[in-house]
Amino acid sequence: MFAGAQVSLYPMTDGFVDVILSSLSALDPYRERLRIETDDISTLIVGPPEVLFPALRDLYVAAAGTGHHVVLRATLSRGCPGEPDDPICQTAALANPSEPLGSRQAAALAALSEAPETGEIARAQFSLYVMGEGHHMDEIMGCIDFLKASGCFDRSKNFCTRLKGDSGAVFATLQEAFCRFGPPEGHVTIDLTVSANSPSIR
């Protein structure tokens, strides 16, 4: 299995380079369990979901803590048939293939109770894509039902769903959406935007 994300931070300030560089130290506790490569458009972070999502959360919290309007953007993927298996991605976090949708939704909700409180609000917007054989819309609609019960559902929009809450809860909810819906050997992706300190919150 191969899993990871292409991640970017967009600080809306003249000092954007400093905000990015200072926030990256939030990844330090995770570096041994992730592979990280940067170019001018994004940073590739390869590793299992249970490491990846807490790392993204801490990166976001560090950037948001500067007080600037900052957006974290990520293209997340697991199980893409075009990517090689990588031992660093080994994970026990993906749902059991034979488990029905209802019990996966219940397990996802139960997992949220372990989410830490960060004190930093996250306003997120994301799309979950499930590729390959099977009933992809059933999985997506099942995920949306879970989101509505998650405690950080904000609203549905065209093409995506908005979440709002403490960053701990929001990133935990995203992790459950990524791990519990779509087949465990399947190709699942998330297109994610998380916004902090926007001057035009609606």
Added chain:
Amino acid sequence: MFAGAQVSLYPMTDGFVDVILSSLSALDPYRERLRIETDDISTLIVGPPEVLFPALRDLYVAAAGTGHHVVLRATLSRGCPGEPDDPICQTAALANPSEPLGSRQAAALAALSEAPETGEIARAQFSLYVMGEGHHMDEIMGCIDFLKASGCFDRSKNFCTRLKGDSGAVFATLQEAFCRFGPPEGHVTIDLTVSANSPSIR
């Protein structure tokens, strides 16, 4: 059919509001053929691909022309089964369902010759997702072959492909990728990032 995008501009400057507001006037020539709604995270633009992509191109060119480091991000979608049909999205731009992959690739390449020159470089990174029944990886790999022949292929990365060239060619290439691959009645999405004036180009 329902088609459109959630679009955001991220200008990395203290004057980000001014850059965004001044760039939005680039959409004016298209407004009659699009439905546009904004909130604090993104702007929804609904309409057919042959209007949507030129509108995004002109928005990007206007923002890049300010000279600031600016990123345009878009979540594009067509044919999502969860969205209602909308007459504004009516289009003749989608490939014929019975056409084999090879002739769709050839038609996509031929269409690129009509792309205008804008004088503004675009460095883009995107993922094409094809959902539902059928051989989704064949369509994605067929699209990548087209990209490699397009003239603005930069390189493959994990989870995405990089393009580089004049904005006219890059957005035309993206439009062909969106319209010619995946079934015309299918659910196809793109996760797109376009970067201008980055201080750390690699």
